[in-house]
Amino acid sequence: MPILGGLIAAVFGTVFVMVNANEPLNPTFGLIVRALAGLALASYLIMAVVALRRGVAAPPSPADRGASWFGVKYWLVVVGELVLFAAGSAVLRLLDAPPQTGVAWVAFVVGIHFIPFASLWRQRSILVPAYLLTAYGLAGLIMALTSAVAWTPIVSGVLSGLTLLAGSLYVASRPTRSDPANSPTAN
Numbered sequence: 001m002p003i004l005g006g007l008i009a010a011v012f013g014t015v016f017v018m019v020n021a022n023e024p025l026n027p028t029f030g031l032i033v034r035a036l037a038g039l040a041l042a043s044y045l046i047m048a049v050v051a052l053r054r055g056v057a058a059p060p061s062p063a064d065r066g067a068s069w070f071g072v073k074y075w076l077v078v079v080g081e082l083v084l085f086a087a088g089s090a091v092l093r094l095l096d097a098p099p100q101t102g103v104a105w106v107a108f109v110v111g112i113h114f115i116p117f118a119s120l121w122r123q124r125s126i127l128v129p130a131y132l133l134t135a136y137g138l139a140g141l142i143m144a145l146t147s148a149v150a151w152t153p154i155v156s157g158v159l160s161g162l163t164l165l166a167g168s169l170y171v172a173s174r175p176t177r178s179d180p181a182n183s184p185t186a187n
Contacts, residue, residue, distance in 0.1 A: 003048045005069065006171040009129070010044040012110070013037070013164025020103055020157025024150045033158060040165040047172035073120050081113040100152035101144045107156040108137025129167045133160045 017037035021030040088105045111133030118126040140156030143149060 003052060003172070006044065006168040007048065009164045009171075010041050010168035013161040013168065014041045016103075016107075016157050016161025016164065018161075020153035020161070022153070025154060025158075033162075037161060037165060040169060044165070044168045044172050047169070051172060069121065074117075077113055077116050077120070081109055084109045084112075098144050098149050098152075100149050101141060103153050104137050104140025104144060104156040106137070107133050107140060107160040110160065111135070111137055125170075129163050132163045136160050136163075 014037045018034055021033040021037075023030075025033070085106065088109065089102065092101050092105060111130050114126050114130035114133070118124055118130065136156045136159050140152040143152045143155060
């Protein structure tokens, strides 16, 4: 995944955490989680800049991938995602679902939108956040039907955000970890 893709995931992950790390979480714990999300985003930005300056973060050429990273197929997936957001939100409103179902629906849709990217970008590792976010979204939708509805933003929002941030940090650290100049035997 290119640095831009990791940046998108890191920013949205941070937003997920910042917006949803509220009650019923202990306020101090919520503040700590939000601070960690901000630190993770800052760390991602630093690692991305370092990788770009060293020239190890450039995505493979289109000839190597068979298509550009953000070509027509990418935008078709994004448009499909937006349609699912709107349609699902409308259905949830018609069903008079609790407001907390909104974040669960977003997590579910964001999760499933990663599935075609795994194939499109030939990056099976993208399936990890795809399945996790999809599961967090489904769990939140189910929780919204129970007395645990107040925890839906924590499960579907905060956990989704932390997953996106962890994935972004993993992606940003890969060029550094795979660079032979950084291996202990290279010194």
